[in-house]
Amino acid sequence: MAAYPTTEGEIAVDIPEAGKPCKTWYQIVGDLSVAKESPVVALHGGPGSGHDSMLVLTELYKKWGLPIIFYDQIGCGRSTHLREKTGDEEFWTFDLFIRELDNLIDHLNLRDKGFHIIGQSFGGMLAGAYASRQPVGLKKIVLSSAPASMPLYKESCKKRLAELSPSVREILESAEVDHSSQEFKDAAEVFMKTFVIRLDPVPDPVQRTWRNLKENPSAYSTM
Known part of the structure; x- marks a missing residue:
């Protein structure tokens, strides 16, 4: 991956019910400022497995110049962990992860140019739930091994x-x-x-x- 332009960052995400400041870690393969193609946002499975198994999608940038945005969903990987919320069914909801995804998309200014989403397993379920809300800027979704x-x-x-x-x-x-x-x-x-x-x-x-x-x-x- 080092051969491709890559940036990493952290975004503050407002989750009042978490009871503490939260952040989302992300990584971009490609340069969003100069890319001709709309980026692909990768939604990993689990929930809680992290972005690593999605890294193979870097091939999309290598072959077709599609920028790829990886991120660790809240509660895992390099994003904020919330072990104290184990068993809290009112906290761990699709709405939580959709709010986080919207926050990422707005932070990276993806609405105007548009973006695609690929979701694997739980990430595919999240992608379907997100698409059902008809978010501004979403062009296509790809569901991989995701139960409906x-x-x-x-x-x-x-x-x-x-x-x-x-x-x-x-x-x-x-x-x-x-x-x-x-x-x-x-x-x-x-x-x-x-x-x-x-x-x-x-x-x-x-x-x-x-x-x-x-x-x-x-x-x-x-x-």
């Missing part, structure tokens, strides 16, 4: 679980298993390697997103 219906998503997960061995499936489906136990972690790893990412070894950017979730699961465990 949580009931259908749960149904699909059950079908995938049914394809695993009985011993693994029993651990993952049990309501009594401690999710912090090695037994559960081993079973979850089988699920991940079977259905989520089959690369061995797992790429460093993906491992960083997993570490983000492990280090601060506040948003993920609540939502």
